[in-house]
Amino acid sequence: MEHDSSLLSLSGQRFLQGCRDRHLGSFHLGLEGQQGRLTMTRTILLLALLSCCQQATGQVITVEVKQPAPYFILPTWDGNTLRSTSLKGKVVLLDFFQTWCPDCQKSGVELEKLYQKYKDQGLIVVGISHDKEKSAVVAPYLKKYNLTYPVLLGDFSVVLSYIPGVTPQAPKFNIPYIVLIDRNGNIAGRFQQGHEKEAMDINLLEERIKKLL
Numbered sequence: 001m002e003h004d005s006s007l008l009s010l011s012g013q014r015f016l017q018g019c020r021d022r023h024l025g026s027f028h029l030g031l032e033g034q035q036g037r038l039t040m041t042r043t044i045l046l047l048a049l050l051s052c053c054q055q056a057t058g059q060v061i062t063v064e065v066k067q068p069a070p071y072f073i074l075p076t077w078d079g080n081t082l083r084s085t086s087l088k089g090k091v092v093l094l095d096f097f098q099t100w101c102p103d104c105q106k107s108g109v110e111l112e113k114l115y116q117k118y119k120d121q122g123l124i125v126v127g128i129s130h131d132k133e134k135s136a137v138v139a140p141y142l143k144k145y146n147l148t149y150p151v152l153l154g155d156f157s158v159v160l161s162y163i164p165g166v167t168p169q170a171p172k173f174n175i176p177y178i179v180l181i182d183r184n185g186n187i188a189g190r191f192q193q194g195h196e197k198e199a200m201d202i203n204l205l206e207e208r209i210k211k212l213l
Helices: 012-022 033-057 102-121 135-144 156-162 202-212
Strands: 073-075 081-083 091-097 123-129 151-153 177-181 187-192
Touching (some): 073 151
Parallel strands (some): 091 123, 123 151
Antiparallel strands (some): 073 081, 177 187
């Protein structure tokens, strides 16, 4: 079943304030400021060198440029705070969801199994709820489905950072929406319900995770 999560209830003023408060940027997890600029400079020099090599040899060289996962800071459902920089060195699975969604409920149970199976190998599952009732509905949801991985209270700014194609004018996306991040802090995959099978096929998702561990 396909579900849409419309965030139209979030006003433009709230979104802009949220961006100012959280200083969201497209920085690498754990690599900010001067170090982030140094990484970008190295990437540009590498691409320039490969371009010269291509011209000299006449061969086509394909280079995959990885996208650093955007920085975020969000409140947890139980009143704490989680910064994305604290996840450095782990394989991270972000699960964008809402508690009312049947597919999200099913997916959450399966993600808990993966979390328990691979957490000692470096996997961390992080749920990002977009319920407007926030902790009032998240807390009983976690208890009902026995979910122990961290769950954050999301806002529109983190959606804009992680989900391509979403804008304030077109705020809809299908849930569950899963983002995989490798140990180096780069986005390794995006899986949207109704588009990529990994969003609901736990076996395919597990294979993706195992390659990153």
